[in-house]
Amino acid sequence: xxSDLPEIMKQAxxxxxxxxxxxxxNAAMTYFTGSVHVGQADLLVPRGEDPILVFHNPMExxxxxxxxxxxxxxxxxxxxxxxxxxxxxxxxxxALRYQLMFEEFGISGRVALYGKVEAGPLLTIIxxxxxxxxxxxxxxxxxxxxxxxxxxxxxxxxxxxxIRDIGKSTVEVVSRVAELLKSSPVKGNILQDRExxxxxxxxxxxxxxxxxxxLGAENPHGTIFAPGRDGGIPHNTGQANDPIYTGTxxxxxxxPCQSGGGYFYDxxxxxxxxxxxxxxxxxxxxxxxxxNQVSEAIKPDTLCRIYQDLTCELFEKKxxxxxxxxxxxxxxxxxxxxxxxxxxxxxxxxxxxxESNHDMVKKGSVVTIEPGxxxxxxxxxxxxxxxxxxxxxxxxxxxxxxxxxxxxx
Amino acid sequence: xxSDLPEIMKQAxxxxxxxxxxxxxNAAMTYFTGSVHVGQADLLVPRGEDPILVFHNPMExxxxxxxxxxxxxxxxxxxxxxxxxxxxxxxxxxALRYQLMFEEFGISGRVALYGKVEAGPLLTIIxxxxxxxxxxxxxxxxxxxxxxxxxxxxxxxxxxxxIRDIGKSTVEVVSRVAELLKSSPVKGNILQDRExxxxxxxxxxxxxxxxxxxLGAENPHGTIFAPGRDGGIPHNTGQANDPIYTGTxxxxxxxPCQSGGGYFYDxxxxxxxxxxxxxxxxxxxxxxxxxNQVSEAIKPDTLCRIYQDLTCELFEKKxxxxxxxxxxxxxxxxxxxxxxxxxxxxxxxxxxxxESNHDMVKKGSVVTIEPGxxxxxxxxxxxxxxxxxxxxxxxxxxxxxxxxxxxxx
Numbered sequence: 094x095x096s097d098l099p100e101i102m103k104q105a106x107x108x109x110x111x112x113x114x115x116x117x118x119n120a121a122m123t124y125f126t127g128s129v130h131v132g133q134a135d136l137l138v139p140r141g142e143d144p145i146l147v148f149h150n151p152m153e154x155x156x157x158x159x160x161x162x163x164x165x166x167x168x169x170x171x172x173x174x175x176x177x178x179x180x181x182x183x184x185x186x187x188a189l190r191y192q193l194m195f196e197e198f199g200i201s202g203r204v205a206l207y208g209k210v211e212a213g214p215l216l217t218i219i220x221x222x223x224x225x226x227x228x229x230x231x232x233x234x235x236x237x238x239x240x241x242x243x244x245x246x247x248x249x250x251x252x253x254x255x256i257r258d259i260g261k262s263t264v265e266v267v268s269r270v271a272e273l274l275k276s277s278p279v280k281g282n283i284l285q286d287r288e289x290x291x292x293x294x295x296x297x298x299x300x301x302x303x304x305x306x307x308l309g310a311e312n313p314h315g316t317i318f319a320p321g322r323d324g325g326i327p328h329n330t331g332q333a334n335d336p337i338y339t340g341t342x343x344x345x346x347x348x349p350c351q352s353g354g355g356y357f358y359d360x361x362x363x364x365x366x367x368x369x370x371x372x373x374x375x376x377x378x379x380x381x382x383x384x385n386q387v388s389e390a391i392k393p394d395t396l397c398r399i400y401q402d403l404t405c406e407l408f409e410k411k412x413x414x415x416x417x418x419x420x421x422x423x424x425x426x427x428x429x430x431x432x433x434x435x436x437x438x439x440x441x442x443x444x445x446x447x448e449s450n451h452d453m454v455k456k457g458s459v460v461t462i463e464p465g466x467x468x469x470x471x472x473x474x475x476x477x478x479x480x481x482x483x484x485x486x487x488x489x490x491x492x493x494x495x496x497x498x499x500x501x502x
Numbered sequence: 503x504x505s506d507l508p509e510i511m512k513q514a515x516x517x518x519x520x521x522x523x524x525x526x527x528n529a530a531m532t533y534f535t536g537s538v539h540v541g542q543a544d545l546l547v548p549r550g551e552d553p554i555l556v557f558h559n560p561m562e563x564x565x566x567x568x569x570x571x572x573x574x575x576x577x578x579x580x581x582x583x584x585x586x587x588x589x590x591x592x593x594x595x596x597a598l599r600y601q602l603m604f605e606e607f608g609i610s611g612r613v614a615l616y617g618k619v620e621a622g623p624l625l626t627i628i629x630x631x632x633x634x635x636x637x638x639x640x641x642x643x644x645x646x647x648x649x650x651x652x653x654x655x656x657x658x659x660x661x662x663x664x665i666r667d668i669g670k671s672t673v674e675v676v677s678r679v680a681e682l683l684k685s686s687p688v689k690g691n692i693l694q695d696r697e698x699x700x701x702x703x704x705x706x707x708x709x710x711x712x713x714x715x716x717l718g719a720e721n722p723h724g725t726i727f728a729p730g731r732d733g734g735i736p737h738n739t740g741q742a743n744d745p746i747y748t749g750t751x752x753x754x755x756x757x758p759c760q761s762g763g764g765y766f767y768d769x770x771x772x773x774x775x776x777x778x779x780x781x782x783x784x785x786x787x788x789x790x791x792x793x794n795q796v797s798e799a800i801k802p803d804t805l806c807r808i809y810q811d812l813t814c815e816l817f818e819k820k821x822x823x824x825x826x827x828x829x830x831x832x833x834x835x836x837x838x839x840x841x842x843x844x845x846x847x848x849x850x851x852x853x854x855x856x857e858s859n860h861d862m863v864k865k866g867s868v869v870t871i872e873p874g875x876x877x878x879x880x881x882x883x884x885x886x887x888x889x890x891x892x893x894x895x896x897x898x899x900x901x902x903x904x905x906x907x908x909x910x911x
Contacts, residue, residue: 153737184642207620208622213641213648214645233621234622236623239623302715307712
């Protein structure tokens with residue numbers, strides 16, 4: 094969590110962070126500012142000191158100030174003079190501003206760069222800056238294991254309540270979708286809408302988007318609502334024009350975020366409307382049993398990857414092929430057990446089984462648990478997923494609970 | 503437009519473009535792929551040749567293929583072998599893959615970098631790549647004037663229809679908001695909702711978001727719905743808890759995009775519910791007259807900045823202060839007349855009056871026209887904005903028209 098940052102920066106031999114871009118939909122920046130709307134800014138984080146937010150639009154003074162951070166208006170660096178000094182090169186003028194900022198706040202040495210921004214101009218700015226300040230080295234860390242990703246891999250109380258908050262909206266929408274499916278009339282074995290036409294995957298997704306908007310959530314990555322064979326391919330999100338059949342399992346994976354690109358939630362249920370075929374019921378029980386056993390096993394201060402191994406072992410015992418036997422597997426248990434959830438829907442800690450993966454489960458981890466089985470050739474997939482926290486007492490807590498019934502009726 | 507790209511690349515002495523990141527919410531990539539959903543990819547654009555899309559997830563083969571581009575699965579470069587060759591450094595492994603890609607497709611020389619991505623890791627990858635390929639120079643162009651921004655500054659027929667398409671949804675929502683305001687009961691001089699409570703700015707914005715979602719649009723940058731003094735500050739988006747008064751002008755600026763981060767539309771009306779104060783009516787007529795005069799003046803193959811000068815001149819004649827007299831002006835005509843609209847809500851051509859601004863109005867330009875007057879100290883602001891195209895015959899066309907009445911009743 095944020096309070097670990099000085100120690101993690103020390104381990105990475107970093108003297109400061111430089112984070113650039115908007116405050117929203119830009120996780121590294123949002124981590125410090127919250128989802129306040131500042132269109133363009135730079136954040137300096139000297140190791141062990143309070144961050145400084147340099148905002149670029151004087152009209153955003155109040156928003157900048159509401160972050161609670163030390164703030165500075167970039168007009169103070171006289172951008173027109175810098176542009177003249179740069180010979181009319183706007184990217185060099187920005188580098189000159191960074192030089193002034195670094196000098197003012199005593200920043201030198203190794204500075205890690207963050208920000209989800211258009212990469213080209215920034216590359217040029219960094220090249221200028223390193224020429225202007227030979228005692229500064231701008232460092233670009235690996236996304237999966239960077240200083241900020243390591244800090245963000247455990248959450249403080251405020252963050253956990255933010256995730257629970259978006260979780261409540263998520264599960265409310267899930268509950269409304271369940272009601273919609275249960276209450277839809279059936280013609281033959283096809284669900285109908287109120288107009289007496291087929292209730293398609295696309296229509297359900299439209300309702301999901303409306304309900305999320307109504308609850309103030311955003312849905313930047315879309316939703317998986319994938320019946321039958323499509324549910325058997327983990328990345329398939331479902332075809333808009335497909336009807337919904339009774340007795341065909343639907344993988345429903347929903348992962349919205351707070352308005353403005355704040356915290357995410359990640360949640361999956363697999364449902365059969367009316368009744369479930371025996372082979373689906375059997376596979377579902379296998380997934381649920383693995384979910385329960387793995388949930389009981391997870392303890393703080395252990396390596397994440399041992400739970401991926403455990404999941405594979407449990408599935409193999411039940412007769413299912415797993416990805417540890419064959420990395421290109423498409424039938425059986427084909428993905429990883431879990432991942433961290435926070436300002437990005439996928440973030441550390443990661444649960445890949447690679448021995449190079451040293452990510453740990455810790456108190457304050459917020460992670461998914463999402464075992465699944467995929468049999469596209471048999472026309473189905475199954476996944477059960479909750480977002481959980483590892484509480485200060487070491488126990489797991491599902492942040493927002495919802496029944497795990499396969500059959501909706 | 504896209505067909506101008508080889509010539510613009512030649513002028514910029516570029517041999518290729520390298521665009522990285524997802525296909526959505528990443529304008530440089532979306533420009534070539536459309537809003538197909540490919541999570542992670544690299545696009546190579548050799549000058550004068552067809553682009554090649556290298557996608558990273560084999561499960562996204564069908565989506566990649568539906569772009570109509572030449573495609574290649576990055577698995578073909580054997581990422582596990584590259585990781586081993588890199589000594590376990592994932593960023594170096596990506597640089598090694600770029601090396602193979604550049605060699606396979608004959609790319610060398612000056613290559614411009616694009617993509618809205620986390621900047622740190624890419625910086626490291628580029629440093630490795632330039633060491634691996636000394637005959638390659640990765641170039642980061644200035645965002646306001648880059649090769650792609652220059653190509654995108656004129657639109658082909660397909661793009662204009664995309665912008666008109668999101669324009670129709672935008673104006674449909676505007677029309678619903680007008681109906682909502684006209685049909686709301688009034689208590690004293692405050693608008694009421696159906697529950698007999700105040701109809702607040704926040705409630706109107708919620709309805710806007712719902713309606714946009716219903717029409718399949720996204721609203722990544724929010725909406726300005728700013729009554730009274732707030733409308734007098736161009737960047738103020740309106741306070742959620744503020745009530746809506748009759749006789750107080752509201753600046754309503756709405757700028758959604760197609761689902762998945764496609765094309766934008768940009769539209770503003772200023773409304774008074776019931777009646778308008780005389781001074782507001784007078785200022786409104788000044789803005790409308792300037793809007794009409796400037797719209798008539800705009801012709802293809804002219805410098806954009808002359809229309810900013812014209813706008814200032816017209817407002818000054820009517821007795822209003824303008825930004826060309828004082829760059830820090832907060833009262834009068836305080837911003838720029840217009841900007842291009844496309845895959846970003848603000849893009850070239852730009853209408854800044856600076857002599858260094860050589861952007862041109864051309865056939866195929868899609869731009870806003872948005873004169874306004876701001877008097878926060880008198881409790882109001884006014885702006886009228888449409889998105890227009892410069893047609894092949896040289897005439898201006900409002901893409902989706904809507905009445906320009908100040909008073910709603």
